[in-house]
Amino acid sequence: MSRVARSRVAFPVMLVLSVCAIATDGFAQGEIEAAEDALRTGRYEEAISLFSDLGRRQPTSARAARGQVHAFAAVGRYADAEESARRYTKANDGSPELWNALGEVLYLRGARDEAADAFGTAIAAEATDALTARLNLAVLRYDRGERAAALAELDGFIDVYNRSRGLSSQELTAVGTAARYLGVEEWRLYKDALRAYDEAIAADPGNLEPRVQVGELFLEKYNSADAAASFADVLEINPNHARGLLGMARRMRFDGEPGALDLARSSLEVNPNLTAARVFLAGLLLELEDYEAALEESQKALELNPASLEALSVLAAIRYLQGDANGFQEARRRALQLNPQYAGFYTTLAELSARNRLYFEAAEFARRAVELDARSWRGYALLGINQLRTGEIADGTRNLEIAFDGDPFDVWTKNTLDLLDSFEEYDETPTDRFVIAIDGRESRLLSLYFAGLAEEAYDRLAALYSFRPQTPVRIEVYRNHADFSVRTVGLVGMGALGVSFGPVVAMDSPSAREVGGFNWGSTLWHELAHTFHLAMTEGRVPRWFSEGLAVFEERRARPGWGDDVTPGFLTAYLQGRLLPVAQLNNGFMRPAYPQQLIHSYYEASLVCEFIEAEAGPQALVDMLTAYRNGMTTPESFQAVLNSGVDDFGDRFFAYLEERFAVPLAAMRPDRETQHGRAPTREEIEEWARDDSGDFAAQLAYGHILFEDGAYEEAVAYLERARTLFPAYAGDGSPYWYLALIHRQNGALEQAADALSTLTGINERDYHANLELADVLEELGDPAGAAAALERTIYIYPYEAASHARLAALYWQTGELDKAIRERQAVVALDPVDRAAALYQLARAYFAAGDTAQARRTVLSALEIAPGFEEAQDLLLEIRARADGGTR
């Protein structure tokens, strides 16, 4: 095991409940082993009973007494555990064997001074578990802020390992934990910790403590797969291991898997007094913006252990997020009094603030963490990440580099630093209120559109909210979705399209997704709306309201933008699976079924619409103000709408029923096919013929007839489907098929109507817009065709032919500024025939009267192709206009 320089650590303290297998005679070996087996495998009541019986029969047996203490502690009966330890110590005056166990229980109950005395007694009297007592005392001292002494003591464990042979599993576990603490000074020691834990497991495969520690260490080092394997090993042996269950819950949260909350609660069912589980639960509930429940859990944790630094940290975060300055200060005072060097207090605040979208605050808390503890690598990482989120790119990078040097296992930091390296390939385009960072390979193209739309959104939203967020706002556009994901959550695999940190918006480039995958324009607008909401409320807007309002703003921005009503949404309503308004936040924070998140977005946007309909547009702004002032959702509804949120929710569902009465009546949520298979053609036909009010059947049979080429017959079913659900313009919508049939029949006006309706609802249908542009051009409507092509740019802007066509249409309509933009787009797409593209751009400039740009551009064309006759003619024309005549 290596020896390295060392000084301090920042682990959440986890004292090792030691299990020493010292033979205690007076009863059969089999009896004590049976009791220990019951304890090890989670049959706690049986273990308590067996140990109690053994203790009565042989009061001098330390092994039985220790087993009893641990069995009581495993189910949270700390008072019984303490009493048991004390009874043994009193009855066996002079025996030091239960002092360490007593110290551990006292420590769990927050009696730190008494625990320290107990550990000291075990060490001084050279109890058989004195080495574990040494570790516990060192950890305790570390936890009290006596770092130098604690680390010196922990460092001694490396010597113990290096000098000793035949260390027991418990002793090796202690060595591993010491190395784990020392790892903050020198990260290579984490590997030594793993080695010691592995040896501890090998020495006694039945000792679950090193397995739990390994799992926790892996998780702290961002290795969820190995952590999961370790916790699974523990739970396979002991399915009732409370810390094993908690570890697995933490792992699930790390991976973003559903179920972490339930598993944490399972651990509390085993041990209702497991402080760490209460703290974890409080943090989860805080992420869910359920402040009251989070507060309750943190208070329970502190009742169990008033000296729990983790519980005080979460309590402080809750108080802070509630706007309770006094409560926050009190929690801070208590925590720092217990340990003046406890950087974890501020890193917890930073993490929870960031999860609640308070990025400036998160950066500030992280800054205090590193001021308090220069080796708080987590503090540096949080500081760096949140500085990046608030637009401080250079400082953020610097702090991430410090974090990475200290903890190279932090995958989030590493991924983000890798991403920052790629920023060298990004171009930054400044506009009046924005800095737009786009990959150099597509920045010339995308900045043509992003800049204008961002500025338009800023002006529009500023007018709506009478508020102007601080500028410049930074917009980062990622060609690679994995990069966007790293920027957002530090890891790949996030499903979202964009995110707003307030002063920084990060989003996918249209090239990051398949054609029709998303509309970048509405996504940008949505995220900029969040930037306004976050700034207006100082980050206090709940997720449901911010998302609903952002979708609502999309809809106000352009016809067709924003989520639309779907059969799935209506079916969910009929099945009672839409959340009441009062619980809508859960649909975002912990969706109960896969589609609930999507349904919640749409539902929340409808809530905003309904608020506006009931109370006027100012009510939405007033809601934001109420949130900024620290009001909860029920308080905001009461204050702004003069209504309880439940009453409002009832009215909202009535509004939904009225608004969607027609399509709701056309849903058949109870229709199920036999054996869960897809329906046959015959079944669909039968349903469609028997039930003319069944939207899905009419549409599906219309599709079948269309595919058969029976267009006339198909029209009847498709028209019926359209009538039953006029707002449906999603995949396979009746509008699309009707348009194709009408066009084939030469009924161009009808085709145009169908396609206009479709594209006026569906923001992503690239092909429908192209089709509409064709039809409108055929009808002699260049302005309409241009509008359709303009919409395609928000979906897929990489087709040079579309830009050239759009330029020609704008030329026809006399919109030369837009024609110029489109010609610029063609050039930005770097066509093979660059000279021709430049020539066309020069023509557009010239037509618009911009002689200087026209001259420069045509020279560029001729520089490539000197013999390009049309360009030569244009050059002479330009010179003639500039000089008043040709040479």
Next chain:
Amino acid sequence: MRAAAALLLAVLLSAAPAAGQQSHLIVVSGLSGEPKYADAFYDWATTLIDAARERWGVPEANIVYLAEKTERDPGRISGRSTRENVERAVRDVAVRAKADDQVFIVLIGHGSTRDDQSRFNLPGPDMSAADFADLLDAFPTQTICFVNAASASGEFIPALSGENRAVITATKTRYERNETIFAAFFVEAYAGEGADVDKDQRVSALEAFNYARREVARAYEADGKLLTEHAVLDDDGDGEGTSEPDPQSMSEGRLAMTLFLTGQTASLLAGEAPSDPRLAALYGERQRLEQQVVELRRRKDEMDPGIYERQLEDLLVELALKTREIRALEEKEQ
């Protein structure tokens, strides 16, 4: 650097086809395997042949089209694309071609690797790169443009590389074995618009290569696929291909930029000498100005941007006026 510039100018001067110089085109469409490939190979081959004949004036007699199935289009397909027929066709052209003619051989189909040799798949025995290398020995003085648009074709470069030869392959190595789409865009360069980047009313082999390479990359990107074919060109005889030939800064590309599908009966093209002495003089002046633009462009990085732009504009204006003069005279003569 001066030597390189002089060489480039010499190449540019030689870009004009010599009087009487003709192109010969042999298109070999290989084994298709599936109907969809048979259709694609046929479309690409006939599109190229039609463009060569109708647009670029290559005489019908100078075109040979060998395909997997002759019955598909007996009017255009000269014979089945067996090894024997390919060898015969190449030897026949070698006999017919004049000493300074340009011979285009275009392979469209699938490629494979066997016994560490790249092969072009034909009905019956395949042909390896070495087989084609032997065949090309039949052209001691002619200039060759050999295009293997098949998969696994990269090994054809070292095998066929030589003096007066431009070799183009759809893939960089024999390990790129997925089906290729290079042929689609190479053909499009001759049949469609957009490949004539220097606007001299012709499409050189270099322009066709660049067009196809760029459009292939764009097509893969638009489909969200990883690029599995990396076309390369070698025309300096060093046996190594490059994906981005640049005659201004390297030897690669200088021969290919002088290779055109053309025929004696083609209309008067840029660079060709007219019979009217006044017009001929104007053509000469225009060509001189174009060369000056090329020379100025070469010195761009060493010059003050403002001075460069002024000199460029002066030259281009002069060139434009010269073109106008030529046009006026041509119209008068008509």
